[in-house]
Amino acid sequence: MSPASRAPAPAPETTFPKPTPRTVLQAVLGLGLAMAIIAFGLPYFADTTWAKIGTHLGSVGPASALELFGWMVLGLWCYTFTLTGSLPGLSHSKALMMNVSGSAVGNMLPGGGAAGVAVTYLFGRSWGFSRMAISTSIIVSGVWNVLARVALPLLGIVVLARDQTALPKSVRQGAFAAGVTALVVLAVFIAMVISDERARQLGGLLDRRVGHLLARLRRGPKKGQRLDLATVLQNQRSRLASVTAHGWFPMTFGVVGFLGIYFVLFWRTMEAVGVEIPLPKLFAAYAIGRLLTAVGVTPGGLGITEAGTLSVLVAWGAPPAPAAAGVLIFALYTHVFEVPLGLLGWLGWSLSPKVPPPD
Template sequence: MAPGGEGIDQRRPWWRTALQAVLGTGLAIALLAWGLPHFAETSWAALLAHLDALSWANIIGLFVLMLAALWCYTFTLTGSLAGLTHPQALMVNVAGSAAGNLLPGGGAMGAAATYGMYRSWGFTPRDISTSLIVSGVWNVLGRMALPVLGISVLLLAGEPMPPGVARGAAVGALVGLGLLGWFVAVIASERVATTTGRLLDRVIGPLVRRVRRRPGQGVDALVADLRARIGHVVETGWVSMTFGMIGFFGFQYALFVLCLRATGVHLSLAHFFAAFAIGRLLTAVGVTPGGVGVTEAGTAIALVGFGAAHAPAAAGIVLFTIYTHLLELPLGALGGLVWWLTKGRYAGRRPATSRPRPPTHPQTTQAEPPAHITPPGPAETTKSDPPGR
């Protein structure tokens, strides 16, 4: 046996992944089948009656809004990875989100799909790692900012605010500010970056070393190298990434409002936005695939608390989930198929980039690290709340 147990395949047993999938999917089904009508104080019969009344014009119009939201997110991806085209970003978005929606906390699966597609197009492991981290942080910050905006909108509109909404906004604000402070500190301070790298190496380094087959950089060295790259990407791509997040959440909010209006819910736009913000924050709860069930139950509680009619509110929530979660599965399969059929065109090519490359960290002047060394980062934790959700 090799020292340190390197000769042993210590990958996670398949039955644990299968058990996680079964339990998470079962919980999601239970929360949807029982929790949603329970918290909305209605029944599935009443809920389905409102869905049956939808016209084809409603269905097609809502689908167009969903596509617009997905296209906007491509600006976040292209801003985080120089040389990535918008059609490529759309394929990555739908395929990665679909993969991440298959398992509870499916961020690793979504990140793996994204990584494989990027590599097939010729992007380097370091650039991919930087993109995953930066786009992941941008995604989390956007979701954490929504409850703060929601409570602000309610206050400005003079609408009543349930205590639960206020508590959710406070939690979102604190977590978001903490993440933003850490992110800025890592970029601005070499000491913070080094400390973060050492902590990550201590916590997740053993996990990385379980799956790699030859010596490579530690997580701390990668973090030190990524610091310069992250700062460069943020400096050159923050406008595109921010525009993408605003457009993505903007179209999703419009989709949320129109889904509820189509099923007969009549509330103020301020109340709609507060409920939407709570739902987007709850997608980060990775106990079910894509946060399904948890998100719908929490959104139902908020809408009913704001005075929405019970059955129409539950029907609108289900309709929104169909567009933001279920339809992403066939779209992801289609995106994966298109990638598989066209990836040969990019074999051996290096993507064109209009950005100057940042200086390489002195500790990492060797050639690009092998593809199997991809440091887990915020992207892996945020992919459990995939963009489409």
């Protein structure tokens, strides 16, 4: 029986762990570094000034801003298919709350993926999902995300193959590294599904990375105790295979749709500030930027992503000041604006009916 079909009952207390001084310090340092890279790096890499960048920032009118916001929301909604496909019984509205809330938390911390996992666990448990179902969703959707993001530079290479301009060495190297990463992730996932020992090893890795966060989310006498994710993965290999077999299409649709719509958002942003370069090059720059979001030095790769994308755009002939304005506006929609949306997601979750989990 799915969680949605059970009658609501009084919910146990569910709260997110309070931030520790170390967490606050990491957030402050990470965001400070990101702001420094943006403040000094964008004019440097584009060989321009903030006065010129500001001129193009002001060229985006209300109609364009509203259109860009619409593309952002559509992309976020599209990703709900990945979450509902990986967690059967989850509605799209709840998936949207989970997605924007996890992104908001992750966007505030360097390497915020672990915090996003904690949000997924907290929300899922409060809606009545079992630990095994949630951990399966986290693993499968995570694999789908990694495969999609590292595949983007390879797709960019294919698209650019139709262009006569030689590819920069850094792009070729990045695409090669992404291809190797994709093969490694896929091999690990397949080995984990078919091998009990590989599942145990991956569970041990996850336990070291996020086990402490999940332990702090537990309630009652087990609060603070580790979940032993190695044992959890060993016990749910068949479930991983089942979710993958039945959910691969909606998960793929969600990830591809999300990244595709965000490319439209990137393209329309560049048009709004007056950047006109061939579409293949624009897509390749976008692909490199999406790959750089995985850099955990700053929250969500903020600053590093924009500097890298801007460098590629300028190298391929984009006018410096408009390109800098474009990557900055794109960052606002894909990173900054997700924070207030995340607050709305937290509000929606706090008002949603809670269901006691089965375990």
